[in-house]
Amino acid sequence: MERYEDWSAEELAMESSFIGWVLGLSDEDALFWENWLASHPQAHGRVEEARRLLLSFRETAGTEPSDEAEEADVRAVMRHIRRPAAFRRWFIRSAAALAIFAGAGTGVWYYLTRQTSTVTEWHTTTQVQQVTLPDQSVVTLSPNSHARYRDAPNGERVVEFSGEAFFKVTRNEHRPFVIYAGNMVTRVLGTSFWLRTKPQARTIELDVVTGKVAVYDRRNRRVAYQSMNEVTLLPNQRATYSTTTGDLKKGLVDNPVGEAAPSGQFRFTNTPIQLITAKLSKKYGIVIDLPDPLVGSCTFTGDLNDLSLYEQLDLICQSIHANYQIKQAQIVIRGQGCR
Amino acid sequence: MTDPAKTEDFLLWNGVGDSDEAAFNTLMRRHYKSLFRYGIRIHADEDLVRDAIQEVFISVWERRHKLPEIDSPRSYLLGSLRKRILYELRQSRWERLDEMADQFHVDFSFDHVLISREEDLLTRQKIETFLNSLPPRQKEIIHLRFYQNLSCEEIADVMKMNRQSVYNLLHETLRRLRRQWGPVGVYLLLSQLHESPFHVF
Incomplete structure (x- = not known):
């Protein structure tokens, strides 16, 4: 770059990349300036002066921020910002109770909650309950479940959830549907899936029935911000989330459901295994891997x-002396092959 | 040159706009220490500075749905802190604003390890006296430019000044500082004779 050639020492001392070099902030800047200096020997005097100017600004150490102060202050702020939200929830619940007692007081409730977004809550005890959300999504709550729905100010459809439910989400690309179950966050546009929180097993399970679902740990967003630890799921896949470690594992649902096929489709006579697995793969949308071609060329006869x-x-595996494993969201069949 | 730290700041800033508490938490932790270092130089009362930092972040969160369009989250936070501390001082009956606002607590002292051996004690004292007697405004600009590594543009944003004034003040300070130093060596003569035209970024 030629532009530094006639710069004064002051101008050099004010240039970001020059500062980066002298104060040791950037290796990239150091490389540039060392090369530049080698090819501009006539500028040595000015560069040395500029360097000296910058090194003059040594501040004596003042009061330094302590880690304890940082921790305490960050916590204080987080507490503060959470408090008003909790208060709002409490307020809405009490207002709702008041309205029921008053019998005709529902108008008051709407008036009071108009400013904040409307929150709707459901609890089930012994019965299954089917609820329709304002966006026409349907949630079927199993007994002992709890869901709370609100329209977030940023347009998201937000559900806080615990228990077991089947979600059938109406597609809306502009308004993501987000479910919080503890720290596990599920984000979808339009799909259907089962969600189960299992406090005893300390896990949360999500089984996709149709469409595509993204799952991630709320806390992981802090580390990388862009959802790097996100797991994307397709039908018949299951995400298992550990509430203790925050780990997310991808696997298969207990009982994969396939597209309905005309009867008789799965009757085989001396059919190579790889043709059968290709057919199953297609039906269930699950990858079936046959790492050994010898196994794939075994044949099977029977009615499936x-x-x-x-x-x-x-x-299939019994008849060809093979076995299968579920790895991630794939099925792998291994065996000796057939003669 | 794109600054990756600034890009990350913007990601976090946008996260705050989406009510993401984790992003907000990270944003606070990223900037807490540099805000503290700046604040404590504006006013030496640690408790006041810490309260002001908390209030700056709380107000960012409370206004997250209508955050202003900004060029840099960092300079926005530093500028808000500056405004908040000066406001607090104005509120306090015991302090006179014109006294308080006219200070920027920085002491300069040479790091002899980093300076070449040719400099004698006299030069060192001359430089230290010069820097320590600079007007507070100039000290503040130096702090923001060389410690907080802010661009002239960002400094202007923080101190509510014109960018060109920041540039001119900094240039002037450096010019006077250079005179305190005296020439570097023989080959220096050439560059001193050749005074470049005033450069504008």
């Missing part, structure tokens, strides 16, 4: 209609 995927796999 009206069986679950795992029953079908059991029958």
